[in-house]
Every structure is written in structure tokens, then in C-alpha cells.
Amino acid sequence: MKTKRFKRIYIEITNVCNMRCSFCPVTKREANFMSVADFEHILSEVKPFSDYVCLHIKGEPLLHPHIGEILDLCDKYDLKANLTTNGVLLKEKSDILANNKALRQINISLHSFENDSESDFIDYWNNIVYAIKKVRSNSDAIISFRMWNQGSHSQHKVMDKVYFNFDEKFDWPDITIAPLSDTGTCHGLRAQIGILVDGTVVPCCLDHEGNVNLGNIFKQKFSEIVASDRVTSIKKGFCDNKLTEDLCKRCGYASRFR
Numbered sequence: 001m002k003t004k005r006f007k008r009i010y011i012e013i014t015n016v017c018n019m020r021c022s023f024c025p026v027t028k029r030e031a032n033f034m035s036v037a038d039f040e041h042i043l044s045e046v047k048p049f050s051d052y053v054c055l056h057i058k059g060e061p062l063l064h065p066h067i068g069e070i071l072d073l074c075d076k077y078d079l080k081a082n083l084t085t086n087g088v089l090l091k092e093k094s095d096i097l098a099n100n101k102a103l104r105q106i107n108i109s110l111h112s113f114e115n116d117s118e119s120d121f122i123d124y125w126n127n128i129v130y131a132i133k134k135v136r137s138n139s140d141a142i143i144s145f146r147m148w149n150q151g152s153h154s155q156h157k158v159m160d161k162v163y164f165n166f167d168e169k170f171d172w173p174d175i176t177i178a179p180l181s182d183t184g185t186c187h188g189l190r191a192q193i194g195i196l197v198d199g200t201v202v203p204c205c206l207d208h209e210g211n212v213n214l215g216n217i218f219k220q221k222f223s224e225i226v227a228s229d230r231v232t233s234i235k236k237g238f239c240d241n242k243l244t245e246d247l248c249k250r251c252g253y254a255s256r257f258r
């Protein structure tokens with residue numbers, strides 16, 4: 001079977017969030033929720049390019065009022081879906097998550113509660129445990145708890161398909177800071193690509209403001225966007241250890257690949 005071009009495609013179904021975490025910059029873009037029709041259009045365009053979609057870039061995907069329909073569409077197009085969530089709405093949405101065939105993995109960012117009280121965290125944790133038990137009773141979805149760590153990345157298996165993942169904290173790329181480097185590589189446009197809630201196509205899941213605007217999937221064919229000269233140039237730069245875009249030169253995460 002031929003390997004598809006991207007390991008995963010990030011689709012931002014909303015840029016609205018129900019928390020204000022210190023490590024996550026507030027978007028300057030207009031608050032928006034993607035319509036179900038627009039989401040289906042995107043799936044029809046990206047289906048030939050990947051088997052996996054991740055339903056976030058910024059925002060909390062479980063806030064989407066039609067998250068059930070969105071996951072059902074992933075199943076319709078035979079695409080496996082990954083969710084990254086702060087966990088606050090997991091209990092409320094647990095019935096939807098437990099009964100969807102497309103859901104492959106739920107990533108729960110426990111560091112979202114880094115500044116809250118112990119009692120608040122206990123309630124939060126108990127709600128997550130309730131939701132995970134319900135999901136795991138009727139689903140093979142992988143559960144991954146994400147936490148910051150001062151050291152390197154590590155993964156610890158808790159039980160079947162339940163993991164704790166630790167990783168070093170990073171800063172989101174910021175176009176307003178001085179360049180960090182013009183050399184480096186990235187998984188962007190090779191293993192992954194992103195689509196913002198307004199249809200803007202970006203090279204990776206960290207271009208949260210659409211600074212590297214490659215086109216709009218509601219105005220152009222996705223196949224044309226990924227075949228553009230600009231995409232080809234960025235990819236060639238990554239292969240040659242050169243960062244050609246201003247945002248990439250200001251991305252601290254890229255330093256992990258140097």
C-alpha cells in the first residue's frame with residue numbers, strides 16, 4: 001500500500017478556548033467555529049494525503065457544539081482522529097467520545113492546571129478519570145496524559161493504551177522577536193501540515209497566527225496548495241538544513257531537530 005504524503009493533518013475546528021494557560025499565547029485572530037459543511041469539505045480535500053487528522057491547532061475542540069458530527073464525518077471518510085484537550089469538558093462529552101469509531105487518541109494536557117488550587121485539581125482529575133473509564137469501556141482509543149518536564153521527552157505506560165508523556169516546555173514561535181537561527185529542519189510539510197479555522201493552510205501545527213499563509217482550502221484545491229513553488233522551496237530548505245521562512249527562523253521548537 002502506498003504511503004500517504006502526510007503522517008497527520010491538523011485541522012483547527014475552533015480557535016476558541018475555555019482556559020487562559022500561561023504557556024499558550026492568545027490568538028489575535030477572530031474567534032470562530034468551523035461549520036460542519038466546511039469541515040466535510042476539508043476532509044474531502046485532504047483524504048488522499050493522510051489517514052490521520054488532529055482536531056486542533058489553537059482552541060479547545062470539545063467546545064465545538066457539533067463535535068459529535070465532526071467525529072462522525074471522520075468515520076465517514078475513514079480518517080482516524082486525534083483530540084488534544086485541556087480535559088475540562090471530557091466528562092460532559094464522554095458519551096460522544098465513547099461511541100465514535102474514528103477516535104484514535106485523546107491527548108490530555110494536564111499542565112493546563114498548573115496555577116490552580118489543589119481542590120480544583122482533584123475535581124478536575126476525578127472528572128477526567130470518570131470520562132476515561134467510560135471511553136475505554138467502549139473504545140480502543142489511546143489515552144495520553146501530557147505534562148511538562150525539565151528533562152527530555154519520556155513516555156510511561158500506565159495500563160493498556162494509557163500513557164503519561166513528559167516533554168520539555170517550549171515557546172510558541174513569535175514573528176515579532178529577533179531571529180533565532182536560519183539553519184535547521186522541521187517535520188512541517190513533510191510529516192504534517194495545518195489548516196486554520198478560516199481555511200488558511202500553514203506548514204505546521206505551531207503557526208497559530210497563519211504567518212506562513214500557503215493558501216486557503218476554501219478557495220483553492222488542497223492538491224494545488226501543497227504542490228506550490230513556495231511549499232516546494234520550504235521543504236527543500238528543510239532537507240538542506242535551511243530555514244527559508246521568517247517564522248521558522250524564530251521557532252524555538254525547531255532547535256530540537258538541529
